[in-house]
Amino acid sequence: MSVPVPLAPPRRLVEVTVDGRPVRVPEGSTILDACRALAIDTPTLCYAPNLTPVNACRVCVVEITGARTLVPACSRPVEAGMEIATDTERVRHSRRLVMELLGSSVDLSLAGEDWERWTRAYGADPERFGARMDPLPAGERDRRRAGHHHEPEDPTVAESVAQPVTIDNELYVRDYARCVLCYRCVEACGEDAQHTFAIAVAGRGFDARISTEFAVPLDESACVYCGNCIGVCPTGALMAKREHDLRREGSWDESRQRITTTICPYCGVGCELEVHVQDDEIVKVTSPADHDITRGHLCIKGRFGFAYVGRRDERSASRRDRADPAP
Amino acid sequence: MELHLSDAAASPEERAALDELLGPAVPPALPDARVRFLEGRVARGGHELASRRTLLLPALHALQSRVGWISEGGLNEVCARLDVPPAEAYGVASFYALFRLEPSPPTVVHVCDDLACRLRGARELVEALEAEAPEDADAGGWTWVRSPCLGMCDQAPAFLAQRAGRPDVSLGGASLAAIRAAVAPEATVTCAGAVSAPQAWDPAARSGLRLLRRVGRVDPTSLDDYRAHGGYEALRRAIELGPAGVIREVTDAKLLGRGGAAFPTGVKWRAVAEQPVRPHYVIANADESEPGTFKDRLLMELDPFALVESLTIAGFATGAERGFIYIRGEYPLATERLELAIEQARRRGFLGPDVMGENFAFDIELRRGAGAYVCGEETALFESIEGKRGEPRNKPPFPVTHGLFGRPTVINNVETLVNVPLVLELGGPGYAAIGTEGSTGPRLFCLSGHVERPGVYEVEHGARLGDLLDLAGGVAGGRRLQAVLLGGAAGGFVRPDELDLPLSFEGARAAGATLGSGVVLVIDETADLGDLCLRIARFFRDESCGQCVPCRVGTVRQEEALLRLVRGRTLGTRADEHARLDELARVMRDASICGLGQAAAQAIGSAVAKFDAFDRTGGSA
Incomplete structure (x- = not known):
C-alpha cells in the first residue's frame, strides 16, 4: 500500500571530479556534498546541515581549476565539469592557517573530537603566533568602536577574544571566549529558525561580536529562551546553565550519559527529543538536526522544561497527600 | 516577528530628525476588538514595511548628525518606524566608524x-x-x-x-x-572645496584634458552652466543610439573599470541589459576610500552633473529606472553638490518619470556611507544600501544577476562612469584609439605625499610613471625619491629605478604592480617605510568587516608580527617572522571572501620584497 510521495521534482545529476575521481551529484549540491559522497574528510566549522551556509570560517576551502582564489566547499554549488582539488599544498596551507588563526584567538577546547582530529591532521600549531592574550575585563569588547583599535602593547602575545563568561539568566550561559563568530546562533535566532532576532553580530573586524542591542542582558532582549542558539553552537560558547555548572564542578561526563529518543510531551507538533541522562538525571535535551519536524530546533518547553521528570516521586507523594489528608 | 523594544524613548529632537527623513510617525490603529485579536498574530505592513529596511542607514545618519550620537531611545524609534529588530539595528550602527553609540561631545x-x-x-x-x-x-x-x-x-x-x-x-x-x-561653537567654517587639479588651472595644459575638461571652468552648482559646457549632449546621443547602440559603443571603446578590478564595462552592461528579471539597478560606487585616492571627490565636487548624466546613460542602456550613488560619509562637500545637482536635474526633467521628454524613466537616490572602507566592495555596498551590515557576499552569484535587492545590477566606479559621455562623443573606436591596446582612454591619478604639486592629474594610459611625477613637479623640495606607493594600500611599492613603468593595466601587471584606484603616493628619502607599512597593517585590521577568519584574525596577526619586527621582540628569528608574514599573506590572499582580505598583505609584501623594509627599521632581534 505504501507508495512513495515525491516531495520535489527529480534533480538532474551533475558530474564533477574531486581529486581526480569522478562523482555525480544532484544539481544544486555543494562541493561539500560531492566530497562527502566520496567520503573525503572535509573540515568544517561554521557549516551546519540545518542552517544556511555563511562560509565565514573558510576551513573547508578547496581549489577549483581556473579559479583565482580558493572557494568554500560548504556553499559553492557544483557546476558540470568542475575540477575540484581538496588536498593540494595550497588547500592544506589555508586550512591549517585558518585552524591556527582560530586557535590563537579563541578557546576551542570544547569544539569537539572532529575539530581535534582535523587540527592534528593538518599539523596546526596556534601557539606559534604567541601565547593567547589574558582575558579582558567583562564588557570591554562590547564597548569597542568600529575602526579605532589601539596598537597592541605587547605584540608577543596573540590578541584573543578571551573574556569572562556572561551569566545573566537561569537557562544558559554565554562564554564568548569560545566564540568563533560562525553566525550559527544568529541564523538560528533569526531567519533560519526562530525569527526572534534577539542577537546579531555587532562591531567590526576582530572586535565583531555576538550581541543584543547595546549589549543588554538577555532577559531585557527579545530572547524567548528557545535555546536554538545553544543547539547550533559548535564550540560550547553557548551552553545550557546546567551543563555549564556540571562542567565547572567537574561532574559532567559524557561517557556516563545515556541518550534516549522520545517525543516531546508538551504539544501536538511531535518534536523528537534526545534526552541526555547522567546518573539517573536529565542533564540536557537536544533534537537531531536531520529530524523532519524540528531540524534540530526546539522551544523553551521542549529544551528546558524537563525538571518535573526528576520530581515524579515528590509529585506522586504530594498527590497521595491530597487524596488522603490524614493522618 | 514582533519587535521587542525597551522603554527608552526618543527625545523630541531625535523624533524631529526622523520625521524630516521618514515623514511623521503614523499613529497606531484604534484598538478595536478585531485588531486586538490580531495583535501579535499578524505582521502588518508586509512588503512595504520590509522595503523600509533600506532606510536604516539614512535614519541612523539623521540621528547622528542631529544629536551627535545614537541613543537607545533614538534607535528604538528607528526600529519601530522601519520594523527592524533592535539587535540588528545595533549590529548595523556599530559597524560604522562615523556612528557613536554612547553619549558624545557634540x-x-x-x-x-x-x-x-x-x-x-x-x-x-x-x-x-x-x-x-x-x-x-x-x-x-x-x-x-x-x-x-x-x-x-x-x-x-x-x-x-x-x-x-x-x-x-x-x-x-x-x-x-x-x-x-x-x-568652536560659533565657528562659521565651511568646506573649502579647493581640491587641486593643477592641469586644469594651467591654460597651457588645460586644452588636452578630457575627463577634467570642465573642472574649474563650469559652475558645479548650475545645470545651465553644465549644459553650456556640453552637458547632456551625451545623453541626447545615447537616446539616438538606443540602449543596444550605447552598449556597443562602450564595448567597442574597451572601457575597463577604474575602481581597481579593471572589468570590461561593456560586458557588465550587456549582461544586465539581457537579464529578463526586473527591476534592474545601476549604482555609482562613490565610496572612494582607498588610502591616497581623491579623484572621484574632485569629479563630484567640481563637475557633479557629469556623474548624474553618466549614471542616467547607464540606466537608459541597461533598462534600469532607479539608480543609486553611494558616496562615502567623509565627503560633505561632494554630497552637498550632488544633492543639489540631482535636485536640479529632477526639477528640469533630466531625471524623473519622463527624462528629457524621451519616454523613459530614471531617478537617482544619493546614499551616504558612514565610515567603512569595505563598503567600497560592490556586494558589501549592496548590503549597506539594503540596511544591513556591510559584509561582502560570496561570489558567485555575481551582481549582474543577483545585485542590489537580489536584482540584476550594474555597479561602476565614478571615474568609469564619467568616461561614458566621452565614449559617446568620440565613438567607441575613437575612444579606443586613446591610450594603449589593452588600456584605452584617459586615466586620472591622485598624486600626494612628498610631491611638489599634489593633485589629480589626467594622462593617457601608457604614460610613464616618471612623466607623471614630472607633471607634478617631481619630489618636493628636490629631495631624493625613495619609493612610490602605486594603487593604494591594496597596491604596492615601486622603486625609483622602476619609473619607466607604463601606466596601463598590462604595464603595471607586467611589473608586478597594480594601478588600483590611481594612487601615486610619492615617498622621499626621509620617510620611514616601516612606519607606513605599520599604518597599512593598522588600516586593514581596522577596516576588516570581521566576517571571515583569514582576514579578521590574519590582519591582527600581521600587525602584531610587524610590531615585533619593529620593536625587535621577535618570536624566534627575524626570518621566522618573515616566514610567518608570508604564510599569513597566502591565507589572506587565497581564502578571504573579498578583495579587502585578499589584498591586505600586498603592499607590505612589496615593501619587504623590494626594500627589505623590516630589517632596516627593526634593528636586530
Whole structure:
C-alpha cells in the first residue's frame, strides 16, 4: 500500500571530479556534498546541515581549476565539469592557517573530537603566533568602536577574544571566549529558525561580536529562551546553565550519559527529543538536526522544561497527600 | 516577528530628525476588538514595511548628525518606524566608524593620520593634540580621534569635523589652530572645496584634458552652466543610439573599470541589459576610500552633473529606472553638490518619470556611507544600501544577476562612469584609439605625499610613471625619491629605478604592480617605510568587516608580527617572522571572501620584497 510521495521534482545529476575521481551529484549540491559522497574528510566549522551556509570560517576551502582564489566547499554549488582539488599544498596551507588563526584567538577546547582530529591532521600549531592574550575585563569588547583599535602593547602575545563568561539568566550561559563568530546562533535566532532576532553580530573586524542591542542582558532582549542558539553552537560558547555548572564542578561526563529518543510531551507538533541522562538525571535535551519536524530546533518547553521528570516521586507523594489528608 | 523594544524613548529632537527623513510617525490603529485579536498574530505592513529596511542607514545618519550620537531611545524609534529588530539595528550602527553609540561631545574631529597625511605632518599634529587632550576624551564640547584616509590627500594633513546639528566639514591644512577654529561653537567654517587639479588651472595644459575638461571652468552648482559646457549632449546621443547602440559603443571603446578590478564595462552592461528579471539597478560606487585616492571627490565636487548624466546613460542602456550613488560619509562637500545637482536635474526633467521628454524613466537616490572602507566592495555596498551590515557576499552569484535587492545590477566606479559621455562623443573606436591596446582612454591619478604639486592629474594610459611625477613637479623640495606607493594600500611599492613603468593595466601587471584606484603616493628619502607599512597593517585590521577568519584574525596577526619586527621582540628569528608574514599573506590572499582580505598583505609584501623594509627599521632581534 505504501507508495512513495515525491516531495520535489527529480534533480538532474551533475558530474564533477574531486581529486581526480569522478562523482555525480544532484544539481544544486555543494562541493561539500560531492566530497562527502566520496567520503573525503572535509573540515568544517561554521557549516551546519540545518542552517544556511555563511562560509565565514573558510576551513573547508578547496581549489577549483581556473579559479583565482580558493572557494568554500560548504556553499559553492557544483557546476558540470568542475575540477575540484581538496588536498593540494595550497588547500592544506589555508586550512591549517585558518585552524591556527582560530586557535590563537579563541578557546576551542570544547569544539569537539572532529575539530581535534582535523587540527592534528593538518599539523596546526596556534601557539606559534604567541601565547593567547589574558582575558579582558567583562564588557570591554562590547564597548569597542568600529575602526579605532589601539596598537597592541605587547605584540608577543596573540590578541584573543578571551573574556569572562556572561551569566545573566537561569537557562544558559554565554562564554564568548569560545566564540568563533560562525553566525550559527544568529541564523538560528533569526531567519533560519526562530525569527526572534534577539542577537546579531555587532562591531567590526576582530572586535565583531555576538550581541543584543547595546549589549543588554538577555532577559531585557527579545530572547524567548528557545535555546536554538545553544543547539547550533559548535564550540560550547553557548551552553545550557546546567551543563555549564556540571562542567565547572567537574561532574559532567559524557561517557556516563545515556541518550534516549522520545517525543516531546508538551504539544501536538511531535518534536523528537534526545534526552541526555547522567546518573539517573536529565542533564540536557537536544533534537537531531536531520529530524523532519524540528531540524534540530526546539522551544523553551521542549529544551528546558524537563525538571518535573526528576520530581515524579515528590509529585506522586504530594498527590497521595491530597487524596488522603490524614493522618 | 514582533519587535521587542525597551522603554527608552526618543527625545523630541531625535523624533524631529526622523520625521524630516521618514515623514511623521503614523499613529497606531484604534484598538478595536478585531485588531486586538490580531495583535501579535499578524505582521502588518508586509512588503512595504520590509522595503523600509533600506532606510536604516539614512535614519541612523539623521540621528547622528542631529544629536551627535545614537541613543537607545533614538534607535528604538528607528526600529519601530522601519520594523527592524533592535539587535540588528545595533549590529548595523556599530559597524560604522562615523556612528557613536554612547553619549558624545557634540563635535567629533577625525584627524587623518593615514599615509599621505603622515608624510605631511599628521603624526606631529596627533602628538600636539595628545598634549592638548587625550584621544577620544571630552576636550570641552569636542573630542578627537585618529582616522583613516579622508580623501583630502592633496591638502594634507586633513581633518573631518562631525558637528551635531550643523553640517560636517572636511578641511585640509590641518593644524591645532584650524581644528580649534572648526570646533568652536560659533565657528562659521565651511568646506573649502579647493581640491587641486593643477592641469586644469594651467591654460597651457588645460586644452588636452578630457575627463577634467570642465573642472574649474563650469559652475558645479548650475545645470545651465553644465549644459553650456556640453552637458547632456551625451545623453541626447545615447537616446539616438538606443540602449543596444550605447552598449556597443562602450564595448567597442574597451572601457575597463577604474575602481581597481579593471572589468570590461561593456560586458557588465550587456549582461544586465539581457537579464529578463526586473527591476534592474545601476549604482555609482562613490565610496572612494582607498588610502591616497581623491579623484572621484574632485569629479563630484567640481563637475557633479557629469556623474548624474553618466549614471542616467547607464540606466537608459541597461533598462534600469532607479539608480543609486553611494558616496562615502567623509565627503560633505561632494554630497552637498550632488544633492543639489540631482535636485536640479529632477526639477528640469533630466531625471524623473519622463527624462528629457524621451519616454523613459530614471531617478537617482544619493546614499551616504558612514565610515567603512569595505563598503567600497560592490556586494558589501549592496548590503549597506539594503540596511544591513556591510559584509561582502560570496561570489558567485555575481551582481549582474543577483545585485542590489537580489536584482540584476550594474555597479561602476565614478571615474568609469564619467568616461561614458566621452565614449559617446568620440565613438567607441575613437575612444579606443586613446591610450594603449589593452588600456584605452584617459586615466586620472591622485598624486600626494612628498610631491611638489599634489593633485589629480589626467594622462593617457601608457604614460610613464616618471612623466607623471614630472607633471607634478617631481619630489618636493628636490629631495631624493625613495619609493612610490602605486594603487593604494591594496597596491604596492615601486622603486625609483622602476619609473619607466607604463601606466596601463598590462604595464603595471607586467611589473608586478597594480594601478588600483590611481594612487601615486610619492615617498622621499626621509620617510620611514616601516612606519607606513605599520599604518597599512593598522588600516586593514581596522577596516576588516570581521566576517571571515583569514582576514579578521590574519590582519591582527600581521600587525602584531610587524610590531615585533619593529620593536625587535621577535618570536624566534627575524626570518621566522618573515616566514610567518608570508604564510599569513597566502591565507589572506587565497581564502578571504573579498578583495579587502585578499589584498591586505600586498603592499607590505612589496615593501619587504623590494626594500627589505623590516630589517632596516627593526634593528636586530
